[in-house]
Amino acid sequence: MKKISFALIFISLCYTAMAQVNTHTPATRTIFAYGGQFTKPFMRYVIALTKKQNPRICFLPTATGDNAATIVSWYEVCQDLPMQACVQKTFIASYTEPKTFEENLLSMDAIIVSGGNTLNMLAIWKAQGIDTVLRKAYNKGIIMAGGSAGSLCWFDGGTTDSRPKNLAIIHGLAFIAASHCPHYQSEPMRKPLYFDNILRGRLSPGYAIDDLAGVVFENEQFVRTVAIDDKSHAYYVSVVDGKIDEKMLPVAEIIK
Template sequence: MTDVPARRIALLGGGFSTDDDGLLDDWMLSHARGSRPRVCFVPTAAGDAPGYAEKFLDAFGARDCEPSVLSLFRRESGDAALRDHLLAQDVVYVGGGNTANLLAVWRVHGVDRLLREAYGRGTLLCGISAGANCWAEGSHTDSFGPLTHLPDGLGLLPGSVCPHYDSEPGRRDSYRAAVAGGALPAGWAVEDGVGALFTDGRLDEAVTRVPGARLFRVRAGQGGEPVERALECRRLAV
């Protein structure tokens, strides 16, 4: 009987693009399969910005892993090579930017289907901001300018996601209102500095590199008001 691999998603409230200590990325890598994991960075949400990719390669080239970057705006490989590359990865790390554009470009190139297949095979999926939003059924985003709800995503993580819960004005109130009003399903609000690991859609672990930063579960109450519950996060040591 073949063992079914654990399906894991990590939401990151930071990482190489924002933090100097590397704690969240090290924590994420500790959950990757293999002693020298293959890590593919996907900067689609930022339009494949070269500086973003270079920063990833600098950060992960210094770690005990095999880093690579998937560019879709300057794509050079055919469908078979794209599939082979993504399915060979132990980690797919999605960068921040525009969530709506990210999802649209992925669908044009069939990356959404490949990521579903990789997830089912045990590849750890993770990301920051738009790279956290994309895995859920819906998210809170500024993809269209003003903060709003986006009832769209890959749906691999049940519910919704809101990044930057504590650091961007209006995020908390807007997300709470979207969930309370039914525009988004109940979900997870991630403060900057927090990491949350889910296995088969269930929360396994929550950590933080910032004292006092928290992960929140947000749902609609019986009276139509938002109900917010703070979850304990283990402090990562420097």
């Protein structure tokens, strides 16, 4: 009888463990793309998205060439916020870095990508394997965020000023299956070029975002628009009956 009882207990424990595994909720994949540069309100919103107290948030300034002034500005913006601010440079040497890119980035609660040269940033990420690490971080539920180059990188593609003379089409990491246009209202050449590229099929339909607005995606689906003021918006731009269709996405929250 004791042997039978032990066997029943063992089987029961196994079923309980399997049930716990089967009911495990997958991490929510979240991207917060804003149209311009990082600001204190945007960082407060990222902190809220992590749903953690004093989250670890890493700034990835690759697109600026790890510009010192940009890094200083990042620390100044974050210095009085309830977060642990850090920076992951890519212009480094082995003997100054005790952790790999993967070890450091996967230990974060959120990753903020700077503005700058999108094309150079993506090339460096690919050479260093950071593009693969960011995919792992995204799938793990680490918040992905950024503006300008830092928002463009998450989408299928968009236009960039990374090359001389004219804005050029660029292909991003494609976490979101849509195109993107940052600086939508602040840079006059952006909007007509975005319309033309979508109309001609060079870019897929997508999301255009003003500098002081942001869009949240969860599990690759649009969730909400937020803005720092009531004059800033985000839009979904597509083609309907052979013409450009621009739909303003209602702002769910004004963030401060």
